[in-house]
Amino acid sequence: MVDNKVNSILFAGVGGQGILRASDIICEAIMEAGMDVKKSEVHGMAQRGGCVTSHVRYGKKVYSPLAETGAIQTLVSFEKMEALRYLKFLRKDAAIIVNTEEIYPPAVNMGDAPYPIDVIAFLKEHYSKVIHFNAGELAQKAGNIKTANVVLLGAVSNMMSIDQSVWENVIKKSFPEKLVKINLAAFQMGIAA
Amino acid sequence: MKVLMSGNEAIARGAYEAGVRFAAAYPGTPSTEILEEFCKYDGVYAEWSPNEKVAVEVAIGAALAGEKALAVMKHVGVNVAADPIFTVSYTGTNGSLVIVSADDPSLHSSQNEQDNRNYARFAKIPMLEPADAQEAKEYIKLAFEISEKFDTPVFLRSTTRVSHSKAVVTLSEPRKHEDKTGFTYNADKYVMVPINARTQRVEVEKRQQALKHFAETFGENKMEINNLDVGIITAGMPYNYAKEVFPDYSYLKLGMVYPLPEKLIRDFASKVKKIYVIEELDPFLEEQIKAMGIKVIGKEIFPYTNEFDPGIIKNAIEKNTQMPVSPYKETLSPRPPNLCPGCPHRGLFYALGKSKAYVHGDIGCYTLSYMKPLEGLHSCICMGASIGMAHGMSKALKEKGKGKVVGVIGDSTFLHSGITPLLNMAYNNSDALIIILDNSTTAMTGMQEHPGTGYTLMGKEAKKVNLKVLVSALGIENIKVIDPLDLKATRSAIKGELAKDGPSVIIAERPCALFKRANIKAKPALIVNPDKCEGCKACLGLNCPPISWKKGIIKEGSKRKGISYIDETLCNGCGLCEQVCKFGAIS
Ligand code: SF4
Ligand code: SF4
Numbered sequence: 001m002v003d004n005k006v007n008s009i010l011f012a013g014v015g016g017q018g019i020l021r022a023s024d025i026i027c028e029a030i031m032e033a034g035m036d037v038k039k040s041e042v043h044g045m046a047q048r049g050g051c052v053t054s055h056v057r058y059g060k061k062v063y064s065p066l067a068e069t070g071a072i073q074t075l076v077s078f079e080k081m082e083a084l085r086y087l088k089f090l091r092k093d094a095a096i097i098v099n100t101e102e103i104y105p106p107a108v109n110m111g112d113a114p115y116p117i118d119v120i121a122f123l124k125e126h127y128s129k130v131i132h133f134n135a136g137e138l139a140q141k142a143g144n145i146k147t148a149n150v151v152l153l154g155a156v157s158n159m160m161s162i163d164q165s166v167w168e169n170v171i172k173k174s175f176p177e178k179l180v181k182i183n184l185a186a187f188q189m190g191i192a193a
Numbered sequence: 194m195k196v197l198m199s200g201n202e203a204i205a206r207g208a209y210e211a212g213v214r215f216a217a218a219y220p221g222t223p224s225t226e227i228l229e230e231f232c233k234y235d236g237v238y239a240e241w242s243p244n245e246k247v248a249v250e251v252a253i254g255a256a257l258a259g260e261k262a263l264a265v266m267k268h269v270g271v272n273v274a275a276d277p278i279f280t281v282s283y284t285g286t287n288g289s290l291v292i293v294s295a296d297d298p299s300l301h302s303s304q305n306e307q308d309n310r311n312y313a314r315f316a317k318i319p320m321l322e323p324a325d326a327q328e329a330k331e332y333i334k335l336a337f338e339i340s341e342k343f344d345t346p347v348f349l350r351s352t353t354r355v356s357h358s359k360a361v362v363t364l365s366e367p368r369k370h371e372d373k374t375g376f377t378y379n380a381d382k383y384v385m386v387p388i389n390a391r392t393q394r395v396e397v398e399k400r401q402q403a404l405k406h407f408a409e410t411f412g413e414n415k416m417e418i419n420n421l422d423v424g425i426i427t428a429g430m431p432y433n434y435a436k437e438v439f440p441d442y443s444y445l446k447l448g449m450v451y452p453l454p455e456k457l458i459r460d461f462a463s464k465v466k467k468i469y470v471i472e473e474l475d476p477f478l479e480e481q482i483k484a485m486g487i488k489v490i491g492k493e494i495f496p497y498t499n500e501f502d503p504g505i506i507k508n509a510i511e512k513n514t515q516m517p518v519s520p521y522k523e524t525l526s527p528r529p530p531n532l533c534p535g536c537p538h539r540g541l542f543y544a545l546g547k548s549k550a551y552v553h554g555d556i557g558c559y560t561l562s563y564m565k566p567l568e569g570l571h572s573c574i575c576m577g578a579s580i581g582m583a584h585g586m587s588k589a590l591k592e593k594g595k596g597k598v599v600g601v602i603g604d605s606t607f608l609h610s611g612i613t614p615l616l617n618m619a620y621n622n623s624d625a626l627i628i629i630l631d632n633s634t635t636a637m638t639g640m641q642e643h644p645g646t647g648y649t650l651m652g653k654e655a656k657k658v659n660l661k662v663l664v665s666a667l668g669i670e671n672i673k674v675i676d677p678l679d680l681k682a683t684r685s686a687i688k689g690e691l692a693k694d695g696p697s698v699i700i701a702e703r704p705c706a707l708f709k710r711a712n713i714k715a716k717p718a719l720i721v722n723p724d725k726c727e728g729c730k731a732c733l734g735l736n737c738p739p740i741s742w743k744k745g746i747i748k749e750g751s752k753r754k755g756i757s758y759i760d761e762t763l764c765n766g767c768g769l770c771e772q773v774c775k776f777g778a779i780s
Contacts, residue, residue, distance in 0.1 A: 006437075014528060024359075027197050031361055037197070038325070040358040042301045049738055050530040064437040065325075065358040069504040070517030081525065088519035105526040109741035110733055111755065113526045126520045 013078025018149035040065035147186035154190020205230035207330035221267030224295035245270035413448025424465030535765030537703035542569025577610025619668030716766030728753030
């Protein structure tokens, strides 16, 4: 077999949380670090308040933009209960990063269904590496609630061997100048979380 | 230079690098971004045509003038454009013509899952199919070369996974555009009356033979010889999925999916012991290869429906692998897509849902209103169908249908293919009511311009069609213009127009809540007064995302079991819920 270890990250959350932006930034960083990368997502209907996912895969040579079910090493969930929706895609030893903010789906909003309780405890029971924090609060500390996606990126960056300088470069290129400082701060918040 | 690009961005870039400067399209997921990107390049002409048939005809005209012309659409758009496509296959292109068909396996954003490779065979037009963004950029160039060389239109087929996946793409220097335009007269070739078409028909078969020959040595039909026990014949994105899980098998990857290189396939088959044909949707390659008398395994183990992924391929071939399961066993509440806060459609469909009329819907965001609790429409087939269907149903039901049959259609969809059926309604004296939802844009696909917006794809100001004048010119006499967020006026217009004899049209005017140019300042968010709320849940019936239910907040002297609550960070202040609340609790 050709030795070609490909890493897979799955970003998941709800439309409007900046998931596609975050996965774009990570791909730029991977590319700048000299690796091959592919990412895949579905636009269209999904964006009207529905679930959004983005697959990112990187390594020496990447063929498929989608990972095999059960082979994803890292899940980054931008919303708490959304983490539960994608567990079958993960390896048993996967790392999970969860934003503990809750966004109620319509049935919960209408009082017809409960919001799942003890999500974090459940995840910890089944996976050895679960990192959880309130990305919205950290983003606010960094100066803007809208940078929650970059906070989450900071947390993912801990699990990747890409130089700090590469990340900083890519973040600088990804935002208009006046937002760069806040986003760099948000990124650091994520690293420390 | 290396950049990260989606398949769609790469198709636009590839066309530009090939020296293409002319393109026409109608937006449709997953194809829309191709022209949105292409129009940004220097010196190009790109337009949104009102529909795909027009786009292809525009491109044919440009090709006959000697241009390299590109027409782009989603898979179902090719149905609309099929008429000119089948016959330009006879005339040939003079310049060059490439038609991009972006298919949508898994129906991520479509009403059906048709496999447009069948069009290649049906219309006798060669088709290339890239597997990722880099190939998409190269294949569009090759498509133009083939078109030029064989005087034929060429299809480039993409799928959602190719169009919307990003990959590292190496850019090349764009070719200079050479102006080869001018008039070429050749009536025998371009006037498709029977006598000429019979001659061209024979030319088409000759071209087919030449293309088959060409396919044998076409560089993108590639053999990768490895482990000889298993050979895989595949094309497009499934190639990547298969390589991922079976990197050691031998491959025949077909960059050109029609016509097929028979000798090359036989050669490959003679080298390997066992062959799998891996393709999404129809057994398009499989049936043709089986017809060559070659034994292959295909749809007996691979699914007919939905897109593949690496796991599906692995499981089909290895059979007894265990499907991964989630440790979480409870059911999770789904997150169905919903109309946005402040969406003008919400008011209209709330009123329609309560009107007891049978409502024929059309293609657009508003199709979402069929779901509970709005339940505002009862059928939806394809672009423009609502009007003809409403007319037909009303004619069939006669007296029974009086005042009960409605068709709704968006502004972009109406201009796409609603004008002719509305003309028919006037002509054949229909009794149905048509409501045009004029939100000033093509919202579903992400705010594209159309003949009713006053702007072109290239951002120039343009003639803006006046819907009221247009509808009246078609022969409709009962026309009413309303604001769909004014519930009282909306209800009374629907009631009034349904009661009238003959065809009526209501134009519901209000820009899409997300439409930037309309410059609608969101009004302050509304709040529910917990003292006044009686917990009747009427407002929840609007299914507006900010409105939720808080259980258990009771009040003395009231039977209420809870109250409703508005999330002010999401509310757009449109005022619809205020009109629905009978207790004046929302303000
Ligand atoms: S005013 Fe009411 S209906 Fe309008 S956006 Fe706000 S919550 Fe929704
Ligand atoms: S409609 Fe008015 S009274 Fe009824 S639940 Fe909504 S806010 Fe309360």
